[in-house]
Every structure is written in structure tokens, then in C-alpha cells.
Amino acid sequence: MTPTDICNQALDILKEAEITNLENDNRPIVRWMRRNFDTSRDSLLSRYDWNFALQRVVLAASAEQPAFGWSHAFTIPHDCLRVLPVTVCGHSEGTPVRHEVEGACILTDASGPLKVRYVRRTEDYDRYPASFIEALAAYIAMKCGHWVTGKVSYVQVAQGLYREAIDVAWRIDAIEGTSPRAADDNWVAMR
Template sequence: MPSQLDVTAICNLALDYLDEAPLTSIDDTGAVGRWFQRNFWPMAWSLMRKHPWNFALARASLAASAVPPLFGWPNAYDLPSDCLRVLPLTTDGTENGRPVPFKVEGAQILTRQEAPLKLRYIRRIDNPGLFDGQFCDALAAALAQKAAHFITGKQSYSQAVGQIFASLINDAQSIDALEGTPDDPIDDFWLDARRA
């Protein structure tokens, strides 16, 4: 479920882990505020990219690029502008369809699959109010771990918050994976051929 938290609230959760005073705004011009301004979004997008969070999943149907690859693959498709990570391709676009070989090079997907290419991907979310609540907790702990030595001058805070982060991210990913019905088994044309 969406957290409805803003950037300042998530940064203040991180500061709570470090027993530090909260920011009044992410636009705070002090050293701590500037640190969060530099680090919040790169860390949020990095954490998003590491797991197929339900709140960040997207689908697209891509037309072939006007310029095919020079060699090796017959088709190229331009990545969506908000794409953080391409999920495994399948012939029908479903999670458990027949796998399709592909490579990501630069801002394109190279494959033998004909257009349109049905794509599932992790998209970049730029509104923290859309983040899952447990993702926010894990992000706050990750920020606290990275900021710990800079803010407190104590390495022990980084280690302690690192353990909290490991627990939070494990729980968040487990719960995120349980939202929805179980997937159908992967299409297996070998099994289908034996049954025929």
C-alpha cells in the first residue's frame, strides 16, 4: 500500500535510527540536509532496482527501433525512459511464459523476438508517496547506514543500522513477493510435447 510519506519524512526516519534531530525540510541548507539532498534519490532508485517491488512494476508494448543492431541480433527496442531494470523476457510477456534470449545494451534491448515486444520492467518512481511502507522503512535504514559515520562520527552506528537494514529488507521483500496469487508454472514445450 502507498506510504503517503514525503522525502523529508523518510529522511527523518533515517535520522531516528541515528538518534539525531529531525530535519524541518529536505531543503534544509545545513550539512545533514545537503547530504540527504545528494543521496536520497540515488539510494531510492538503487534499492528499487534490486527487487521487483510491486509498487514499481510496469508493463509496456514496444515497437522495434528504426535502427536495427549492426550485428548479432536482428531486433532492437528502445527502453522506456523510466526503466530501472528489465525483467526476464518471455514470448507472451507473462512472468512464466517461454523465455526469450536478450541483452540490454545502452538504452536498448537486443533480441530475436519480433515486434511488438511485451516488456515487464521495474520503473523509476519519483513520488515517495507511492512507495510501499516497508520499502520506506528499508530505505530509511539504508540511508541511516550510509549517513551514520558522516552524521555521528561513530562507525558502530553504521554497523548497528546495517543489521536493522538487513532484517527490514528481507521482511519487505518476502511480504512484497506474497502479494498476489501463485504464478502458473513456466510453459515447457518439452513437457507439452511428451503429453501430446
């Protein structure tokens, strides 16, 4: 799977001619796809906690402290699209750590190391579930539909396909894994 393949699926929705190569074709629609593909991909990735795009990292405190308000700063990895709620143990069900995300840092009074989960930018398209690819293609079609076709009806078709595809993709993604657990309750496990 490549960006060209995903863009061709978007063009299929709009009943437009396929692209042979996203990098070398200079038609207006291909230039639009080149300009907007990465942003559209990252936008859709950052909207949900997609299992295939989640990453865990343990961050050490930065040597440079925040100017005011917080005691410590932790640099966010460069591929981070969205930081998930920060907890003491790093699990989503854990005890929250008071923090704020500012620029490329997580600011907090916690001394660290900080266990962080985040949605990352991933360009390994072969790892994308088919349901996500369908949602991304429909999202791109929805965004460029009027520009390409000049017809609102094609945009409406793309919107409907996008809503359906994102719903299916999110439901499939949500059932992977086990039920939440009380991650911070070590004393319960020791009893």
C-alpha cells in the same frame, strides 16, 4: 510521505536532529541527503522486483537496427531501472526470449512487438508500502551513518535494522498475488 519524511526516519535511527525541509536547509547532513537520496532510492528499488514498482509495456521495434549481433532493437522506457527477464508472453514464467540489454535498448532477434516487464523509478511516495519506507530509511542511515556520526556503532545498528527491514519488506511483497502459472501453455488450457 515525502523524501524529507524518509530522511527524517533515517536521522531518527542515527539519533540526529530532524530536517524541516530537504530543499531549503543548508546544513551538511541535508546537503548529503539531497545529493544521495535519489540514487539510494533507485538503488533499493532496482534490487528487487517490488510489486509497487513493476510496470508492463509493449514495445515496438526501433527503426534503427543494431550494427551487428541482433536483428532488432527496442527502446527501454526512460523510467526503467531494471528490465525483468523477457518472455514471449510477457509473464515471468513464460518462454524466454534471447536478448541482451545494451544502453537504453533491448537487443534481440524477436521481431516484436515485445512484451516487457520492468522495475520502474517511482516517486509517488504515498504508494510505497510502509515496510519499504522502513527499509529505505535504514538503508540511507546505513550509508550516511559514519559520515554523520563518526561512530561505527551507529552504522552497525543501521545495518542490522536495514537487514531486518529489507527481509520483512521482501517477504510481505512476495506473498502478494497468486502462485506462478504456465503462462505459455495455451494448448493445456484448450485441452
